[in-house]
Amino acid sequence: xxxxxxxxxxxxxxxxxxxxxGVMIRGVVSLPTDATGLTQQVDSNLERSGVENxxxxxxxxxxxxxxxxxxxxxxxxxxxxxxxxxxxxLSNVEQTPSTNHSLLWLVRWLTPAMVLxxxxxxxxxxxxxxxxFQSGVLLAVVAVLLWFAGFRSLTGISPILWKATLLVGFVxxxxxxxxxxxxxxRFLEFSPDTAGTVILWVEAAAAISIGATFAGLFFxxxxxxxxxxxxxxx
Amino acid sequence: MSQYQLYAVGAVLLFCIGLQGIxxxxxxxxxxxxxxxxxxxxxxxxxxxxxxxxxxxxxPVPHAMVLTGIVIALSASVxxxxxxxxxxxxxxxxxxxxxxxxxxxx
Numbered sequence: 001x002x003x004x005x006x007x008x009x010x011x012x013x014x015x016x017x018x019x020x021x022g023v024m025i026r027g028v029v030s031l032p033t034d035a036t037g038l039t040q041q042v043d044s045n046l047e048r049s050g051v052e053n054x055x056x057x058x059x060x061x062x063x064x065x066x067x068x069x070x071x072x073x074x075x076x077x078x079x080x081x082x083x084x085x086x087x088x089x090l091s092n093v094e095q096t097p098s099t100n101h102s103l104l105w106l107v108r109w110l111t112p113a114m115v116l117x118x119x120x121x122x123x124x125x126x127x128x129x130x131x132x133f134q135s136g137v138l139l140a141v142v143a144v145l146l147w148f149a150g151f152r153s154l155t156g157i158s159p160i161l162w163k164a165t166l167l168v169g170f171v172x173x174x175x176x177x178x179x180x181x182x183x184x185x186r187f188l189e190f191s192p193d194t195a196g197t198v199i200l201w202v203e204a205a206a207a208i209s210i211g212a213t214f215a216g217l218f219f220x221x222x223x224x225x226x227x228x229x230x231x232x233x234x
Numbered sequence: 235m236s237q238y239q240l241y242a243v244g245a246v247l248l249f250c251i252g253l254q255g256i257x258x259x260x261x262x263x264x265x266x267x268x269x270x271x272x273x274x275x276x277x278x279x280x281x282x283x284x285x286x287x288x289x290x291x292x293x294p295v296p297h298a299m300v301l302t303g304i305v306i307a308l309s310a311s312v313x314x315x316x317x318x319x320x321x322x323x324x325x326x327x328x329x330x331x332x333x334x335x336x337x338x339x340x
Contacts, residue, residue, distance in 0.1 A: 021250040028242040037293035054294035070302045077309035084316045217312040
């Protein structure tokens with residue numbers, strides 16, 4: 001009886017969602033086929049943004065609020081994960097040193113190279129695809145690789161330093177934005193002549209925070225290892 | 235049908251598959267995965283309608299929004315996974331069914 005009710009509800013849901021899909025596809029097809037959106041507005045203001053890549057200009061300058069608040073959301077996610085585990089830092093994360101020599105060798109060689117590439121990507125954001133996100137993700141991967149290889153340097157990091165790296169993006173962006181308020185501009189409104197420098201610094205801070213956040217999320221999930229008796233089947 | 239429309243229609247279908255998954259699947263892990271599929275659909279939709287024009291560059295605003303969105307989606311998924319594990323640890327269930335319900339479920 002209950003199974004029957006479930007089948008009926010699944011069929012109903014499928015019908016409603018198919019209807020929704022139909023409506024949305026009709027909407028997509030009826031969109032104007034040749035629309036430039038905001039491309040022209042971005043292009044005409046690009047030289048006032050301080051960078052040459054339109055995506056970076058939108059992210060860090062024209063829609064700075066988006067990126068700033070996104071860094072805030074990242075902070076909330078880390079606090080959430082740590083809160084679920086009733087922890088305030090990364091100590092006590094289980095970590096077993098690897099005995100795999102090729103992994104250790106690879107990580108020793110890759111780490112400096114990857115940090116270098118992360119810095120290059122950060123700088124590249126000014127002209128081409130690249131920037132704080134790509135760079136931050138790469139930094140997080142460095143941290144995860146180091147963790148897999150069992151280097152203790154990361155989980156032994158002091159809690160204050162770790163929290164500072166988490167906060168530097170959000171706080172740095174807000175400070176940079178407020179600084180221009182003192183000069184009579186609005187919050188997060190950079191002046192065209194200094195915008196390039198400010199954006200590079202903000203991006204560097206954001207990359208560090210994004211890297212620390214993703215690494216923190218990963219380590220946060222590793223806090224308790226699965227045991228064999230932990231059955232995760234439905 | 236132009237190329238961007240093909241991608242946009244595919245994005246709509248992905249979104250709907252994800253929505254169906256969130257509603258129908260009971261297992262929380264599947265719900266998290268379905269939410270990610272939905273997010274993937276939304277991102278694909280944004281970057282496909284950014285390419286509606288015939289000029290050389292795509293609209294950078296949707297691109298920037300997707301770049302922001304990917305990062306948010308990843309961190310939200312991790313938080314959801316952490317909560318799922320905690321729910322499983324506390325209740326022994328991987329669903330949000332009412333435990334007083336007569337249905338026998340682990």
